[in-house]
Amino acid sequence: MVISLDSPLDMHLHLRDGDMLDIVAPLSAETFAAGLIMPNLVPPVTTKEAVCAYRERILEAQAGHRFLPYMTLFFKSDYSPEFLESVREEILAIKLYPAGITTNSEGGVSGFDLGELSPVLGAMSDLGIPLCVHGETGGFVMDREAEFIPVYEMLAQNFPDLTIVMEHITTKDAVEALDRYENLYATITLHHLYITLDDVAGGLLQPHLFCKPIAKRPEDRTALLNAALKAHPKVMFGSDSAPHPRDKKEAPGCAAGVFTAPIALQALAQLFDRHDALDNLQAFVSGNAQRIYGIVPPVKEVVLEKTPWLVPDIYEGTVVPMFAGQSLEWRIVSVG
Ligand code: NCD
Ligand code: ZN
Secondary structure, three states: OEEEEEOOEEEEEOOOOHHHHHHHHHHHHHHOOEEEEOOOOOOOOOOHHHHHHHHHHHHHHOOOOOOEEEOEEEOOOOOOHHHHHHHHHHOOEEEEOEOOOOOOOOOOEOOOOHHHHHHHHHHHHHHOOOEEEOOOOOOOOOOHHHHHHHHHHHHHHHOOOOOEEEOOOOOHHHHHHHOOOOOEEEEEOOHHHHOOHHHHHOOOOOHHHOOOOOOOOHHHHHHHHHHHHOOOOOEEEOOOEOOOOHHHHOOOOOOOOEEOHHHHHHHHHHHHHHOOOHHHHHHHHHHHHHHHHOOOOOOOEEEEEOOOEEOOOOEOOOEOEOOOOOEEOOEEEEEO
8 A cells, every 4th residue: 555645734843953953853854845944053043044944954964855944933022013023024933932931932931921922922913923832831741731721721822923933842731721712722742642641651661752742641542533533624733853862861860751753644644544634744744834834845755665674773873763672564665
């Protein structure tokens, strides 16, 4: 069996910088047509110069593959409307992190005071710049996303013309919120469609599956699967592929992030095939994002066939992918 995907998109991608960027950028650029690049570098991407310079480093690192990095800015509540207008053409979205909630988010937002956030959110709404949000409170780890839903609702109600993307949703509560507000959208990762907390910590601890937000309960995964497999029109694929060097994962104080970029399309094909939903994969990995963001990505045709493929144990001796050393049922046969 063979399927063909047109211009697959990864709408939530960490490419990092330096040596790691050189390792992972070609792996995404090989099979995806474009990706939304997260700004949580050290220091975070907060100026037009930093956006443009980071884009140049990505283009240089992607080893000649046809791949468009859609850039983002790290949300700051003190951005001026003039600054936002000047940077508008260089970015596709702005990413908001609650302070300290995940990797390199220390400079994020503390508290969600509408008065403090309104000037920037109002300007973004006027300029048509979507807001991407890492939606977790500082509460008990399993409840952080559900506790954040009222913040999403507050934002959606107060800025009805602002496109708000709930990033990497992991709960039934978030799936349900999607249908309550016209301007709320979501990305779903590969790993949250496959795993629950049991896979992370139910047996021997699996550091390569540890990420933020943490994988939740079986009923949450089922809700995510239902939304993805039918390509719910408000959800998009965003891998949240978040590489960390092996020694930072297999360590006390394990860094949060699952590295999925090079195995994402194969594992998505396997999942959609197992659920008899291959017809909806195109919308989930490309069509929905094109409509929601109003983008026309580069043309790229990825052909996959149902033949076993052994996932490498490690890339460049540095970064361990999800399903390392295991066999997937689908492999990529050509990219054109
Ligand atoms: C991401 C990272 O490492 O940058 N980690 C993660 O667990 N997902 C940050 C993020 O998206 O939360
Ligand atoms: Zn992320």
